[in-house]
Amino acid sequence: MLPSELTALVVFFEQLGLALCGAACLWGIFFSVNAETTKEEGKKKIFNEISNKLFIPFTLGFVISTLVWLIRIFSRSGFASRHTFNLFSNLSQMSQYVERSVPVLWLVFIFFSLAFIIFSSFWKKKFPHLVRTFYLVSFILVFILISFPTGVANFTNDHLFFIKHGFPLIFTIGTVMIVDFLFFFTRSSLRAKRAIFPYFTTLNKFIWIGLGIHFFTDWVNAAQIALTPVFYFVQIVTAVIIINGMLFTGPLTEVIISGVSERRVKPLEKKWGIISGISGVISFSSWTSLTLATLLPNVPLSLSYLLAIYVIKLVVIYVAFLFIEWMTDIPLSFVNTN
Amino acid sequence: MAEIIADFHIKSSEILLLLAGVSLLISLPYLAEGSSTFWTLARILYGMGVVLFFVDR
Numbered sequence: 001m002l003p004s005e006l007t008a009l010v011v012f013f014e015q016l017g018l019a020l021c022g023a024a025c026l027w028g029i030f031f032s033v034n035a036e037t038t039k040e041e042g043k044k045k046i047f048n049e050i051s052n053k054l055f056i057p058f059t060l061g062f063v064i065s066t067l068v069w070l071i072r073i074f075s076r077s078g079f080a081s082r083h084t085f086n087l088f089s090n091l092s093q094m095s096q097y098v099e100r101s102v103p104v105l106w107l108v109f110i111f112f113s114l115a116f117i118i119f120s121s122f123w124k125k126k127f128p129h130l131v132r133t134f135y136l137v138s139f140i141l142v143f144i145l146i147s148f149p150t151g152v153a154n155f156t157n158d159h160l161f162f163i164k165h166g167f168p169l170i171f172t173i174g175t176v177m178i179v180d181f182l183f184f185f186t187r188s189s190l191r192a193k194r195a196i197f198p199y200f201t202t203l204n205k206f207i208w209i210g211l212g213i214h215f216f217t218d219w220v221n222a223a224q225i226a227l228t229p230v231f232y233f234v235q236i237v238t239a240v241i242i243i244n245g246m247l248f249t250g251p252l253t254e255v256i257i258s259g260v261s262e263r264r265v266k267p268l269e270k271k272w273g274i275i276s277g278i279s280g281v282i283s284f285s286s287w288t289s290l291t292l293a294t295l296l297p298n299v300p301l302s303l304s305y306l307l308a309i310y311v312i313k314l315v316v317i318y319v320a321f322l323f324i325e326w327m328t329d330i331p332l333s334f335v336n337t338n
Numbered sequence: 339m340a341e342i343i344a345d346f347h348i349k350s351s352e353i354l355l356l357l358a359g360v361s362l363l364i365s366l367p368y369l370a371e372g373s374s375t376f377w378t379l380a381r382i383l384y385g386m387g388v389v390l391f392f393v394d395r
Binding site: 205215216227232238240243245250251 | 356359362369384
């Protein structure tokens, strides 16, 4: 049996992987449908390309979540969050749930995804329309797996709580990672940026809805909330996400979209690249911190320590971001002249 | 800095979301004292902000 802190970390990576899979499927379907409905041939090609390329984050999320799930199963630690402790009276009961119901779905998900990943070039070539079907079936499987980490037997009202804390991760942290992926994928093509950037507003709307579900769920359950350092930390990080998100999804996205529009004659200045980079790093760091903190409600650290760790993490991720840019020679300004 | 701020075009939805974030931060010391007024206000502002965001954009 893993210690609870380690288990929380294991489950965090499982949820992170599943959220990435779910978001890749969701936006894969979205861009595939857009490819079908648009009348412009150029855009149709870009949307289809994006839909296919979202297979990369899907595979990444699949590998992370599957490996972590295997660790979880072999260590027999089925609990997923603090709320699981309310649902199950003891660990053996919890393990029974895990052993009985969840592996069946997980195995279906693993075999289905592996079959598609291994033969993806064949499927895409012979049956291109199957990509969307694959995304749809995978999305449904991921939705169930992320919402019911401990099984679906004897459905009670408490399970609704799981659903509220599970699937919103697809809209929030998963979609945040897809936005980063789209920035990265379109970095060298102005044509792709022109087609994709206007859709960032739609992605942002889903992020706001996802955060809203988290935000209002806490509010509804206010009576049960304990005022621990982790609770205050979660509130501060949520406020950072809201303020940063307000800047990123609103005025900054508008600047980015207008910066790549056909009407604009010169590329955006470097400062906007730096600002969007910082904003992206804050967003990613905050979402991962928030997700992990909700899994560790009783971690014995003071608020100052938690905030210090958060700030150090921000700096480390920003340095890593600059390093990746330098390594891959991506210009800091996301708009170039080609 | 002033130049960057001048280039930003903030809409009403974003002002509400900004106020929601600030209100959430302000609410924390009050929560410790047992008052959840600002905490509730943050939710109301957030809800209004998101609804307006959908209308605005």
